[in-house]
Amino acid sequence: MSLTLSEVSKHNTDKSCWVIIKNKVYDVTDFLAEHPGGAKIILKYAGRDATSAYEPIHPPDALDKNLAPEKHLGDLDSSSAAALSDARQHRKKTEDELRMEREQANKPPLSRILDLQEMENVAHKLISSKAWAYYSSASDDEITNIENARAFTRFFFNPRVMRRLSNTNPSTTILGFKSRIPVFASGAALAKLGHPRGEANITEGCGRTSIVQMVSSNASLSYAEIAAARVSPDQPLFFQLYKHKDQSLALKRIREVEALGYNAIFLTVDAIVAGNRERDVRAGWTEEDVEAIAEEQQGKGKKGELPRKKTDMEELESAIDVKGTAGALVANDDRDMTWEETIPWLRSVTKLPIVIKGVQCVEDAVLAVEAGVDGIMLSNHGGRQLEYAMPSLEVLYRIRKQRPDVFSKTEVYLDGGVRRGTDVVKALCLGATAVGLGRPFLYAQSAYGAAGVVKLIRFWNVRW
Ligand code: HEM
Numbered sequence: 001m002s003l004t005l006s007e008v009s010k011h012n013t014d015k016s017c018w019v020i021i022k023n024k025v026y027d028v029t030d031f032l033a034e035h036p037g038g039a040k041i042i043l044k045y046a047g048r049d050a051t052s053a054y055e056p057i058h059p060p061d062a063l064d065k066n067l068a069p070e071k072h073l074g075d076l077d078s079s080s081a082a083a084l085s086d087a088r089q090h091r092k093k094t095e096d097e098l099r100m101e102r103e104q105a106n107k108p109p110l111s112r113i114l115d116l117q118e119m120e121n122v123a124h125k126l127i128s129s130k131a132w133a134y135y136s137s138a139s140d141d142e143i144t145n146i147e148n149a150r151a152f153t154r155f156f157f158n159p160r161v162m163r164r165l166s167n168t169n170p171s172t173t174i175l176g177f178k179s180r181i182p183v184f185a186s187g188a189a190l191a192k193l194g195h196p197r198g199e200a201n202i203t204e205g206c207g208r209t210s211i212v213q214m215v216s217s218n219a220s221l222s223y224a225e226i227a228a229a230r231v232s233p234d235q236p237l238f239f240q241l242y243k244h245k246d247q248s249l250a251l252k253r254i255r256e257v258e259a260l261g262y263n264a265i266f267l268t269v270d271a272i273v274a275g276n277r278e279r280d281v282r283a284g285w286t287e288e289d290v291e292a293i294a295e296e297q298q299g300k301g302k303k304g305e306l307p308r309k310k311t312d313m314e315e316l317e318s319a320i321d322v323k324g325t326a327g328a329l330v331a332n333d334d335r336d337m338t339w340e341e342t343i344p345w346l347r348s349v350t351k352l353p354i355v356i357k358g359v360q361c362v363e364d365a366v367l368a369v370e371a372g373v374d375g376i377m378l379s380n381h382g383g384r385q386l387e388y389a390m391p392s393l394e395v396l397y398r399i400r401k402q403r404p405d406v407f408s409k410t411e412v413y414l415d416g417g418v419r420r421g422t423d424v425v426k427a428l429c430l431g432a433t434a435v436g437l438g439r440p441f442l443y444a445q446s447a448y449g450a451a452g453v454v455k456l457i458r459f460w461n462v463r464w
């Protein structure tokens with residue numbers, strides 16, 4: 001069936017809500033209540049094109065997976081599609097888009113980038129303010145995020161000399177999978193916000209440098225697309241699991257990644273409620289304001305008549321509470337996970353190795369070992385969840401001091417603030433098997449695609 005813009009525009013309420021995504025029309029009326037991002041955000045696009053809001057934050061298979069075939073109403077007719085494309089092309093660019101274009105033209109060559117901070121600076125200039133806010137923000141006053149990195153500055157080496165070093169080899173194994181250096185990409189959502197190829201850049205970069213990528217449950221490509229981006233079929237991929245509160249949906253997700261050949265499950269346990277990332281929330285408002293101005297300029301606002309200003313109470317109640325880009329990502333997470341029930345359940349449904357991601361104190365490291373997991377990942381989600389969680393490196397140090405037996409019973413990984421080769425070495429000296437990096441991979445792929453990811457790994461002077 002082919003539909004016109006005018007037909008679609010009639011379905012613009014919660015009683016009948018149609019949206020256009022990439023020239024296809026969907027009836028999302030029944031889905032409104034189920035949407036992890038909330039109904040209001042979809043209603044904002046009811047009866048019109050939602051592509052630009054939808055695309056960067058949803059994997060391409062989200063609609064197929066979640067809407068019954070009869071809700072896929074058909075294509076826009078060719079003249080409507082042409083009208084939409086024309087409107088898109090002639091849309092006045094925002095200040096932010098113009099800035100990004102300017103910066104892209106002046107991007108420094110990758111060979112001139114010497115460290116992760118420079119890579120981050122380039123990414124900051126190139127990506128949208130919304131992407132920057134989502135990637136860089138952390139909870140509340142961002143203390144834990146800052147301290148994650150600063151913790152590394154509190155530990156010094158006790159350097160030993162006169163040891164044979166010409167034949168050193170930094171490679172290791174993580175859960176039995178070979179890794180060129182003891183570093184991997186921690187699962188971080190929505191890589192497409194920073195670069196159109198998104199997570200596939202990280203997959204290719206990790207494949208080329210023989211390190212492992214952990215893929216986020218909230219990746220912006222489908223898990224299949226990411227698996228397909230591997231440089232060889234045996235390139236290992238770990239899967240970061242957000243466990244859905246509906247056990248059968250959680251199982252469906254596990255079965256999907258098992259079938260695709262993913263090699264381990266990293267169950268995230270530190271994000272069962274959304275972190276309070278205020279910079280991320282503010283970025284959403286800026287976007288809304290820009291849209292409102294654009295609509296006014298394109299004559300969609302009610303020109304001539306002064307709209308009645310809402311009372312403060314009306315404004316408060318009608319505001320779309322999207323909690324930033326991140327707010328909805330964990331909306332369906334299981335909030336009742338326990339050591340006693342969740343780990344045995346996970347063990348019973350999968351043979352893949354299980355790692356707990358988000359251990360933040362010595363006591364829980366010990367409980368994780370007792371629960372029999374294959375690895376523990378000391379992480380506070382890059383300071384994005386519980387503010388004043390202790391820096392991951394400090395937790396590692398405390399485990400080393402108080403419960404060194406943990407290291408002989410399971411593999412211990414860490415992420416949060418790792419930015420230099422010396423940070424990696426400090427974590428290894430304290431007993432970690434390997435370390436993960438979150439933001440740096442997002443920045444590297446945003447700025448330079450897969451080449452940026454390769455460069456990021458090469459920063460640590462490992463030549464190949
Ligand atoms: C504009 C029209 C939109 C449509 C038609 C739409 C549709 C969908 C669909 C079909 C899903 C998959 C549900 C699932 O996997 O359980 C989904 C998930 C989601 N949506 Fe939307 N969405 C829209 C806008 C938005 C916006 C603007 C946001 C954020 C501010 C958002 C945030 C999310 C999140 C966080 C998820 C969960 C992703 C995941 O579980 O992988 N959506 N949406």
Ligand SMILES: Cc1cc2nc3c(=O)[nH]c(=O)nc-3n(C[C@H](O)[C@H](O)[C@H](O)COP(=O)(O)O)c2cc1C
Pocket residue numbers: 134135136148186187188189216217218240268357379380381382383384415416417418436437438439440442
């Ligand atoms: C933008 C962004 C998205 C993230 N998404 C996820 C996610 O989907 N699942 C998850 O377990 N952790 C997620 N994390 C946390 C990372 O896996 C990792 O723990 C953290 O980024 C490490 O800190 P670092 O950024 O200082 O390296 C995310 C982090 C960032 C910055």
